[in-house]
Amino acid sequence: MVKRLAIAKFAHESNSFTPGETGDAEFEAYGWYRGNAVPERYAGTRTSLGAVLDFLKGHPEWQGTFLTSAAANPAGPVTDATFEKIMGEILGGLRGQSWDAVYLCLHGAMLCAGNPKADEEVIDRVRKVVGRTPIGVSYDLHGNLGEAQIKVATVAVGYKTHPHVDMYETTEKTLRLLTAAVDGRIRPIGALARVEALFPSVNMRTTGDGPMAEMEAIAAAAEKKYGVLDVTVFGGFPYADTPYAGGSIMVHADGDAALAERVAREVAGEMLKRAPRFQMELPTPAEAIRKALASPPGCAVVLENSDNPGSGGIGDTPGLFRALIEAKPDVPTAFAFFRDEPAVAEAHKAGIGATLDIKLGGKLSDLFGDPVPVQGKVVMLTDGRFRNVGPMSTHLEVSLGRTALLDVRGIKVILTEHCVSPNDPGFLLMHGIDPSKLRLLCVKAKNHIRAGLLPYVKTIIDCDAPGPATIDMRNFTFRHLPEALMPN
Ligand SMILES: [Zn+2]
Numbered sequence: 001m002v003k004r005l006a007i008a009k010f011a012h013e014s015n016s017f018t019p020g021e022t023g024d025a026e027f028e029a030y031g032w033y034r035g036n037a038v039p040e041r042y043a044g045t046r047t048s049l050g051a052v053l054d055f056l057k058g059h060p061e062w063q064g065t066f067l068t069s070a071a072a073n074p075a076g077p078v079t080d081a082t083f084e085k086i087m088g089e090i091l092g093g094l095r096g097q098s099w100d101a102v103y104l105c106l107h108g109a110m111l112c113a114g115n116p117k118a119d120e121e122v123i124d125r126v127r128k129v130v131g132r133t134p135i136g137v138s139y140d141l142h143g144n145l146g147e148a149q150i151k152v153a154t155v156a157v158g159y160k161t162h163p164h165v166d167m168y169e170t171t172e173k174t175l176r177l178l179t180a181a182v183d184g185r186i187r188p189i190g191a192l193a194r195v196e197a198l199f200p201s202v203n204m205r206t207t208g209d210g211p212m213a214e215m216e217a218i219a220a221a222a223e224k225k226y227g228v229l230d231v232t233v234f235g236g237f238p239y240a241d242t243p244y245a246g247g248s249i250m251v252h253a254d255g256d257a258a259l260a261e262r263v264a265r266e267v268a269g270e271m272l273k274r275a276p277r278f279q280m281e282l283p284t285p286a287e288a289i290r291k292a293l294a295s296p297p298g299c300a301v302v303l304e305n306s307d308n309p310g311s312g313g314i315g316d317t318p319g320l321f322r323a324l325i326e327a328k329p330d331v332p333t334a335f336a337f338f339r340d341e342p343a344v345a346e347a348h349k350a351g352i353g354a355t356l357d358i359k360l361g362g363k364l365s366d367l368f369g370d371p372v373p374v375q376g377k378v379v380m381l382t383d384g385r386f387r388n389v390g391p392m393s394t395h396l397e398v399s400l401g402r403t404a405l406l407d408v409r410g411i412k413v414i415l416t417e418h419c420v421s422p423n424d425p426g427f428l429l430m431h432g433i434d435p436s437k438l439r440l441l442c443v444k445a446k447n448h449i450r451a452g453l454l455p456y457v458k459t460i461i462d463c464d465a466p467g468p469a470t471i472d473m474r475n476f477t478f479r480h481l482p483e484a485l486m487p488n
Contacts, residue, residue: 002063003182004098006130007038007052008090009069009105010122013142014077015312016241017476018468019365021113023079026072027086029399029418034089038066046394048105048138051171062100062179067093069105073419074312077111083118087125094129101182102126102135103175108143108158109237116242116480120149127152136178138171140164142201142237144244147192154181155188155252158232160216161206163423163451165391177229177252188229188252191260193268195247197275198485200471202305202462204235204278205447211274218270219249226263228253233271239312239469241478246485247271282471285323288463292440293329298458301441301449306467307368308421308446315339315419315444317368318361319465324411324442325372331439334412336428339364339419347378347404347415354378356406360413368466376406376413384416386426390452398424405431423448425456 012022033041042049049069056064068089072078094102104126110118119139126135134154139145141159150156157174159166180186204212212235219231229252236246249267253260283291285304292300304320307313321335338360346356356378359371384400401417414422414431422428422443428435435441435456443449446469450460464471473487 003061003100005062005064006067006094006099006102007064008067008093009049009071010086010090011071011105011107012078012110013074013107013140013237013240013312014109014111015074015239015468016077016111017239018076018312018314019367021076021079022072023082024085026075027070027082030072032070034068035066038069041069045396046168047396048167048171051168052103052175055172055175065093074310076312077113078118080112080114083112087122091125091129094126099130099133101178102130102133103178104135104137105171106137106139108139108145108234109240111240111242117146117244119143120146123149123152134178134181136174138174139232139234141233141235143234144236144240144242144246145192145234145248145250146244150190150192150250153190154178155229156190156250157230158234158250160232162204162212162235163392163448165451167393173230186229187255189255189257189260190250190252191257191264193249193264195249195268195271195275196484197246197272198238198473198487199235199247199275199278200238200280201235201311202282202446202471203280205450207450211277214274215271219267222263222267226259228259228263231263231267233267238473241480243480243482245481280471282462282464285320285463285465286327288461289323289327289329289440291461292459293331295459299435299438299441299456300459300461301443301453301457303446303449303460303462304442304444304465304467305446305462306465306470307444308469309419309444310421310423310448311446311469313419313444313467313469314364315416316361316364317465317467318372319369319467320442320463321361322369322372325374325409328409329411329440332437333410333440334428334433334438335414335442336422337414337416337444339417340415341401341417343415344402344404344417347406348381348402350378352378352381374408376408378404379407380405380431382430384418386430388424389426390424392423392448392451398426400427403431421445421448423452425452
């Protein structure tokens, strides 16, 4: 007999400290698909929903129904109206039908204007509609989770990598456990142990030998040693002001609540021990550029973490760009990027070869520094569409809105209409910029860019400047954060 799987995605990583909210327009721009438009978007991609499609292909006994898939770039909290609209679509699709299982693709660090525990709300509402039907959830490694949502869902799994190159595998595992639960082969019971510390995401890479890489190894070893279904380490997203902020360990065991609790507590203890090692200090943009220019031959990258769109950055802070202009580098250099719709429109109107007198950065908010006046020659205009070629969300189509490439004193500067992290090399390549041919590349990005850029570059240096995702958490006023986690 054919079993019915309902599939929905509602993913947002919300930054409480970035200007503006995330509404309909932001979800429409990034990706809001309904029904059959969902498989059209994700077929053949190494994404969560790409994994669902492959699962359905390999399991003819399951029939999938795609309800709604809504995701937006990390930014301010989701407006209450948009939250209700997306939930309305998901719940409307679920109501009045019988399902054998529900798969929810969530991020785990979503906030609503009126609710700092938005992901929990999503699961609660779905549970109310589907009754006892098993629900499987997949999460991002940067989720801020609460215990209640672990208990309400049947089973959940989070990413194990940062950069996130295992979205596909995470959903594959979620579906494997979910369908095993439906068939009565396992009885997942979840536990969550909180880690009372705020972890900066800049030092949360699972590659190399940092503290998060150690945690992933510890979690994998615990999963094997205790024979539990899954152990996920959540680093949390510190810019989401929620009572659930901080790290946490989620464990699902087969029918053994005490074991799940014990393993979660044990692994959480290991993370708390390492908490001081997650903290780090970063150079200023000027220091980072100096270091980059003095680094061994090859392309040196300076990352402006504090305005990384993937952390709620606005693609507009001027800190790194100003330092770059002042440094006057006499080497092949590129800057990616400013999100600046009016400047892109001006460049498209003026045409290739035109010279513009414009200001860049500091235009969407005056919180992070003043605009930088420059003269730039328009050297390329594009429609901003490319397919990912790197290891994250491979083959997924990305839209930057229209873009313009300016030559500013010999520096190639990319301007876009949308605010998208240049994580995939395709972002640069479509503008004729081969990172391996540069000496200096300044980018508004964080860890994720390493996955795609490493084959092209020799040195990567993080820096910190004023911005909505600065590493210095003392800049922010929290309202919901537990007292023990307050930065001081
Ligand atoms: Zn993440």
